[in-house]
Amino acid sequence: TKAGAEEAHFIPLLVYRSGPYAPNGIPIANGFIDYFTLLNERDGGIDGVKVTWEECETKYNTKVGVECYEKLKNKGTAGAALINPYSTGITYQLIPRAPVDKIPILSMGYGQTAAADGRIFKWVFNAPTTYWSQASAFIKYVGQQEGGMGKLKGKKIALVYHNSAYGKEPIPTLEALSKKFGYDLKLLAVDHPGQEQKATWLQIRRYKPDWTFMWGWGVMNQVALKEAAAINYPMDKFIGVWWSGTESDVVPAGDDAVGYKAGTFHAPGANTQLHKDVYKYVYGRGKGAGEKSRVGEVLWNRGMLNALVSAEAIRTAMGKFGKKAMSGEQVRWGMENLNLSKSRLKEVGLAGFTPPIKVTCADHEGNGPVIIQQWTGKEWKFVSDWISPMREVVRPMIEAAAAKFGKENNMTPRANCM
Amino acid sequence: MANGKKIGDVLLSVQNINLSFGGVQALVDVSFDVRKHEIFAIIGPNGAGKSSMLNVINGFYHPQGGTITYRGVTRARMRPHEAARQGIARTFQNIALFKGMSTLDNIMTGRNTLMSSNFVLQALHWGPAWKEEKAHREMAEEIIDFLQIEAIRKTPTGRLPYGLQKRVELGRALAAEPDLLLLDEPMAGMNLEEKEDMCRFILDVNDEFGTTIALIEHDMGVVMDISDRVAVLDYGRKIAEGTPGEVRVNQDVIDAYLGVSHD
Amino acid sequence: MSENGGPLLSVNNIEVIYDHVILVLKGVSLKVSEGGIVALLGANGAGKSTTLKSISNLLRAERGEVTKGSIEYKGERIEHSSAHELVQRGVIQVMEGRHVFEHLTVEENLMTGAYSRRDGSAAIKTDLDKVYHYFPRLKERRTAQAGYTSGGEQQMTSLGRALMASPTMILLDEPSMGLAPQLVEEIFDIVDALNKNEKVSFLLAEQNTMIALKYAGYGYVLENGRVVMDGDAATLRENEDIKEFYLGLDSSGRKSFRDIKNYRRRKRWLS
Amino acid sequence: MEALQAVFVLPFLDMAGEPLFFLEVIIGGLLTGVNYSLVALGFVLIFKASGVFNFSQGIMVLFAALTLVGLMERGVPVWLALVLTVLAMIALAFIVERFMLRFLVNQDEIILFMATIGLAFLLEGVGEIAWGADVKELDIGIPDKSFEVGGILLNEFDLFAAATGTVLVVGLAVFFHKTPIGRALRAVADDHQAALSVGIPLKTIWVVVWSVAGIVALAAGISWGAKSGVQFSLSLIALKALPVLLIGGFTSVPGAIIGGLIIGVGEKIAEIYWGPLVGGAIENWFAYMLALAFLLFRPQGLFGERIIERV
Amino acid sequence: MFYREAGQFKTTYAGDQAVFPILQDRAFVIAVILFAFLVVPFIADDYWFQAILIPFLVFSMAAIGLNLLTGYAGQLSLGTGGFMAVGGYMAYKMTTAFPDLNILIIFILAGLIAAVVGILFGIPSLRIKGFYLAVTTLAAQFFILWLFNKVPWFYNYFSSGVIAAPPRSVAGILVVGPASTPMVRYLVALSFVVVFTLAAKNLVRGRIGRSWMAIRDMDIAAEIIGIRPFQVKLLAFAISSFYCGVAGAMFLFLYLGSAETEAFNINVSFDVLFMIIIGGLGSILGSFLGAAFITLLPILLTNLPPHLGFSMPIDLQSHIEVITFGALIIFFLIVEPHGLARLWQIGKEKLRLWPFPY
């Protein structure tokens, strides 16, 4: 603890409020900040210790992100409590640095899936769920819709994906499941940025898939929706990853997007107690980070949930280490012992917003369930139940990938956690 | 041949060259010989095909017909850099210096064909490369002295006035220690005094190193005074060839080119 | 001053710097009277082209600047007028080194000269014919891409292009360069004709001193960025130094280029 | 053997096997191609008229579209917004000339290129400040329904864009080849200084050309923005226009359209019939490789001005 | 008054051909190098190493590489990112395949592979010139990245497609990998840069450098005086790509630590191009100045306003930053199109004349 300064948790915020991905970056960042502001305004911080943060603009650029990280990692009374990189590229940069700098990484719903194996990736957390879990949940959903997993045999599924590490994430899972359930899988890569997808959609028009999944990002999503509509593809058979299921993806596509579905791991809309508190304590006091009308957008909610998980990890750590600013090392422990139970969710005002999240030493993901939402033209609406991923398929894959990573980097799995 | 220097065998023989560009006949059935140690002038009105002739000789243009025999080897075409390696150097009508480089570097570049050390040695600037560089630098400095351009050794040539650029270009051509030197209007844009210097250089090169020279020039005073033989082109055809004295009084030449007889 | 009228163009004590550091003209003054032909003589690098470019304001394009002195045309300061304004007012420069538009045909090149004219296509056509009359070779090559024409043809093109602007004052930079001797005479005849018939004034930088002084009424000798001598053409022709160093005449008439054995020191009026 | 067959035989069998679909691919390629041409056209205009390779063309597309949408969002009627946007693009041309080009007369082309990159940054920042970073829906009331003709799927909006592109290209081709200003533009591209010396007003020329390029950018912005929404990625569309330039030639207006069509069709066919062999997403580099192949035969592109090599 | 050539007569050509013929220059350069090796490691903190110094060095290396090709040999290239990727990926492949091979040697080998790739993509330069060539080099950029992204062999079949620098030691000191200290990585980068800068400087002032410049200034004339354009251009592509390849390996191993193909995307190519244009085409010093300008300016622009007590929303600040960056580029080009190196030289010339104005 540095002398003289007031005790406060310090959270570096890598945000992207400018550049091509700003439409996504802005609501996420605002959700984050609004939640921390709420904590300070309503509760005077986390268990009495204030939260401070500093934004650093990354423009979604990996190099700038690293620069930001280096700049912020030692700030605050106890250094950075944890870091949310908010970009797959930056996450990968920080993964090797985390054990050295002793700052845990929370990459919620993105980043490296294999990091769910906490025995190798001691410092990285990707709760509540990962791309691989999500992909398996999509297949489950399709199975449900088709009337049972047995009906999957002979079905055709196309995956339209951003041609990058991020976009390729679901492929191993979908391929493994295709073997298991006997559906036909067609992979269609779309190169960054994805302004032009005529060839992709002509292929879909010919292939006539029963279902189409999309792992898209940025402008690629809107164009895909437009093109799908142009070939009269049934939108309710078109499901996007949770980064392709936000307002800024569907609104620009206008009516064409109606009926389109996407995965998510939390509710849309501003209907919980917590949202009310945000209106009251944050926007009511003129301290909102963005426009009030945008509270409750999908990405605002995700940013807020992300902030909440961070804060809960800090709170958990304070339970063990005492009422003071938490260091990265301490928050790592907090993360690893995080248990956001149903009752705790209710306490923080998020009843029904998201399923419970529980992280363990070995499992940094928690294998949380996924839900499908659909765009009505005005708002996102749940159209399924919470679907729990196929852990029996996904977890071994995660462990294998983690082991491989460990081997290449001379790391041995932690023995003391199962 | 007033000075009685020894003219040798045929060094370059151009036979029945035909060159056309689309509809334009730049050269029609042109033949002539250039002998060792000679100063051979090509004259003719604008657009007669003089520069094109030089371009053919050093391989920049490929004639549609005819042959070129240089040092006894006959060929129809070759790449310009091969011509350079066989000892043909030249200057250009529209100056073609390397504008971003200093005078010294331009001249050193002229010696490129004579240097051989490889890039690894050069990167290390070591042993043979270093010695080679130094030896060639000395030669380059000699040329600089000879042409009296010491003062502009380090100036980028793009900034030099026209006349000096021509002189540096001559230096660059000389640096290759050529057997055959092709000069395209080396004295254009010079005043009398500078022309006199230039003539001196050309004569000295011819005398001292025995370099054969083929030159194009519009200043009849110069041509008549320094060349041993003259060929006259008009509309791509050779209309006359002979000693300056013969050419000067040739009526075709007077009609096509000289206008009034020059003294 | 020779001939009729007051000064059309006067350059007063200008200083020119290239690239912020290279001082090239160190106080040059000269005058051209209405309908006059003035020759600018001097060795390579004396600053002739620079002087012309500072008048026509093409200097800026080479990162050069007139830092002192003034230039007046018809009594008005023109240091800050742009090149095209000057062309509209009748001052045009023929640049040294040809500068044809390579991708345009010869005729298109000539037509660009008429760009700022507003006197109708008939007048332009007449002038085009006139240029072709002066330079029949250009007429033959009118459809050739200028970049592929011979040196002399390019020189004619750039001269002809300037004539197409029907200027009142032409700044000629080495017009004779690269032209066959016959044509050189012809060019100066054209200069003379334009001067006599159409009252076009000329300021010409020319290395061919003999012919320049034959046609010019007045001459300036530049040396190292300064005017070191000026006078009527006739006077200059008789000057001993000019005779020796620019005209190559000594008491016994023209010397052969072959006979200049030792390198002489150059004549320098300064230093 | 099998690999050879997969590369050299099967794709063609595939094409022949489903001719209707093949036709659809070609039509899709052509329509996309026109859209590429629209972007490429902006480059051509400025390059032809000043020898400047205008890197900021992509941003100009974005900037125009942003301005249009921004105005419409503030309740300005479509036609008025269009007029105002055109005016804004003309104003931009004035500013660019006044504060940039004017000072860079006669500089190396790479320097001018670099300056336009600087300009791209500037416009990006200004655009974001002025109009915000959100994705905006662009709808100026052009129908975009799909319909089938003889089993071939067509889209109204695509057809509209194609028509606009054609009109623009024809208009500009006439402008360049039939007016004295066209000649002057080409002169400027060859040699700034000489153009000045014969009295061509560089400033006016530049303003005119940048204005026209701005208007072309607006057309491209509308056409692309309607599909992807107006947002910052729109500027990246410039990268898709570059191979078009290579094929058509940097200086040819008709070249831009032909190049666009070739690239459009070529990359679609490659992606659909050969892409799957190697895992797809080959469109991007394929377009460049295709262009490269053309260049090896004609280094100035199909219609570009001959590169002059002379001594 | 202190910057004087006068009195330093070069009595031998050797003296005149030294890298830095003027005493003050020589002393200055040596001082800078000593400072960088001996003092900087003790005064810089992690942030400086990691966010400023290492990227600066890596990009200087790449900028020198591109400057050899574009600034000296006149071949405009937008494929730098691609060639860097070759270096990075190949170094990764080699060090995972041969864990015992010295990592520094691997950097060089990676450079050599990049050189071969550079030659391949340089072949069109025989016929294609100027912006046409520049745009075709994008083919290299896109194709190489596509390949590394698509073929799993290049990223050792990791499902994520991300490659990470494994830990490797030289002489018992950990030089790469997550646990290596930034200071060590800085020193390694610095050593590479110093050695290869000298090599580049030697190349450009000798025969090869002159042939490059000749091709750049006038390729036809160069050929006519006996330079083989094809060979010379390919050599330029090879050596340039070698530098870029080594820079790419450094980029991955010394700076980023892990990367996917996106890290080498086209923006990298553009950044390096900015560096050499702003710094000065055809100037080794310019490569450094440009690298400093482009890597440091954005950082300065972000960090300066808060230090001066301005506070504004972060997005506004970022936009203003972009605007300022663009405006500064234009401003510098207008002030001196030949780049910072030329400004530096003019400064020296003025100093030499001082106190006389011309």
Ligand SMILES: Nc1ncnc2c1ncn2[C@@H]1O[C@H](COP(=O)(O)OP(=O)(O)OP(=O)(O)O)[C@@H](O)[C@H]1O
């Ligand atoms: N763009 C430039 N940058 C720097 N220096 C220049 C530039 N142009 C000319 N100079 C210098 O200015 C001086 C005068 O050049 P200028 O071209 O005016 O001479 P000139 O009298 O026309 O010579 P010439 O007879 O050879 O044409 C020369 O020393 C030249 O080196």
Ligand SMILES: Nc1ncnc2c1ncn2[C@@H]1O[C@H](COP(=O)(O)OP(=O)(O)OP(=O)(O)O)[C@@H](O)[C@H]1O
């Ligand atoms: N590459 C080319 N393409 C087309 N035409 C050409 C080419 N090279 C030369 N010509 C034409 O061939 C003719 C001869 O040109 P050349 O340059 O040989 O003339 P020249 O005798 O040197 O004239 P000058 O004395 O004017 O320099 C000219 O009409 C010219 O336009």
Ligand SMILES: [Mg+2]
């Ligand atoms: Mg000629």
Ligand SMILES: [Mg+2]
């Ligand atoms: Mg001159």
